[in-house]
Amino acid sequence: MTDRKLTPRQRMQALMFKAPLMIDCKTFDSFVVDYLDGHLPKPLRFRFETHLRFCPECKAFLNDYKKVIAVTQSQKETHKVEVPHALVEAVLRSIPNET
């Protein structure tokens, strides 16, 4: 937690996020993983999405966060490696002969 001076907009936000059915950025942050997995229960999802509408900081954060996941996922297809010949041979030799 860091103490800081707020701009008028941030002061508004701080007040707004204390209202009923609202959450602050810190709570929003703790919901991100479940939200993206589709595991956030409906009432919380509503709060999460409402916060997203009113908070440009969290909106930008979530955008970048999703891109990071996307580029990480794209590693899957692209990571092609040469299998050492000796490994292939060793595995083939270990096939049980049971016929």
Place this chain on the structure above:
Amino acid sequence: MPDTCTKSVTVNESLVHEHIGWMFSVAQRVLKDESMAEDAVQNAFTKIFGKHETFEGRSSLKTWMHRILVNEALMLLRKVKTRKELIVDHAAPTFDQYGLRIEDTRPSPLTPEEHLQSTQTRNIVRTHIDELPQSYRVIIILRDIEGLSIGEISSRLELSETNTKVRLHRARCALKKRLAPFAAGLMT
């Protein structure tokens, strides 16, 4: 004789040739070491050959083999558990006294996905994943690349689900932070 309602796995050379490529690739990604990756693949095949009659066809064959391989790789990784890692968490999101997010005011630093698909970018992303502290690296690989669920990861790493989620979030934030300066450069 396999039961008619369970699929059987035919253990033969073509099974090996068909799957060894991705298996070695996954093992290398998790272990970051070629000879350990070879061991993981070999151990996994031993399990697969030994247990192929227990494959019930509830998941696809590849999924079943993938789970076995990941387990073998994690087992080896645990054995070489290196010196205690000091995770200095500069990357965790920060909040002020009102619970408001404190972020750089710079415009969104990451480039559109098309940019990030280029080979050069992929290599950079890979390097940054590899350089994460091991406990972050593994969790990001298992979730975002290998597609394991939070439940599966938490049981394999012996962490609570809550802990797993917190660690995954931190890991993604750490990677986001590492990628930000580079991505900003790519945009111009």
